[in-house]
Amino acid sequence: MSGNGAGTPPGAPRAPSLAALFVAFLTVSLSGFGGVLPWARRMIVEQRRWMTADEFNDAYALCNFLPGPNIVNFSVVFGSRFRGPAGALVALSGLLGPPVAIVLVLGTLYARFGDVAFVRGFLAGIAPAAAGLMIATALKMAEPMLRRGAGPAPVIVVAAIIAIGVMRWPMLWVLLVLVPLSIALAWWWRR
């Protein structure tokens, strides 16, 4: 699907050009402290109106389901829907280029000054905050699941936390057991 054809959402002014795609994902990426998704949604649905809210949710649900960094997947799915492989590549480089460059600068500084007392103090302070943010993200994801009546899902959540977080078993083996089990339970629970 490329060009201005079938992939163009109704109500959108026109399919974005390659340059517009690049700039959009670059902007989204640089505003996205602690999560890019809200910014991507704002840009794509509310500001540029390249997709409707439902189209966005659908595309994002797909990227949640695919393995790998969600928003990275999203840039590929979104870019390719409008402009084929070139669109995917352009959206991806807009999204990844600047953060990778920035983190490399930070990495160099860290390698050089990571042992300086005040840098260590600062990092010792923000590392626990990062753990806290992760807890909040997990809770936020769990909230709609619990509200709908989760059925057996919380058992899977707890099993994954214990197996991977506490027992430190290799993730591959844990997932090989838990993923089919969880899908089977979801299938059975819905019937």
Add this chain to the structure above:
Amino acid sequence: MKQEDLLATLAVQFAALSLLAVGGANAVAPELHRQVVEVSGWMTDRQFAEMFAIAQVTPGPNVVLVTLIGYHVAGLAGALVATAAMCGPTCLVAYFVGTAWERFRDAPWRTAVQAGLVPISIGLLGAGAVVLARVADHNWTAFAITLATAAVAFCTRWNPLWMFGLAGLLGLAGLV
């Protein structure tokens, strides 16, 4: 290890890992920690926690954690190889599945697969939080920062960066 061997190891390990990342880059944090700290011994607990924190305060996708780890292990080439390995395979999957997915919009198996993967991603994030809290929280102040950040980020709409700033100041003051 020779540089080429290191790069090859990074490429293979992270490409395999990326395909397990159900629910995003942070979902593989526990497995990343297991591999780079416990199995390979490329860094200490403290370094891992610090790199995770740096990745969180960098704008953009959280996958830059992998960029930092690659840089630490094998320099600039390591950073690029690790990032490409983490994003390449899944981008290809996304590209090809993205075009086919619409056809199965109402298939019952798609609903079950999607519903079944939600608790897995939540569990992986929870596991990541446990692992990270264990390596980052060596005292009560640190533990309190973790709880406070979780509460603020869950209950309010404030930008979490404020909590990071506050926590950083406490750290600078030597309290953590």
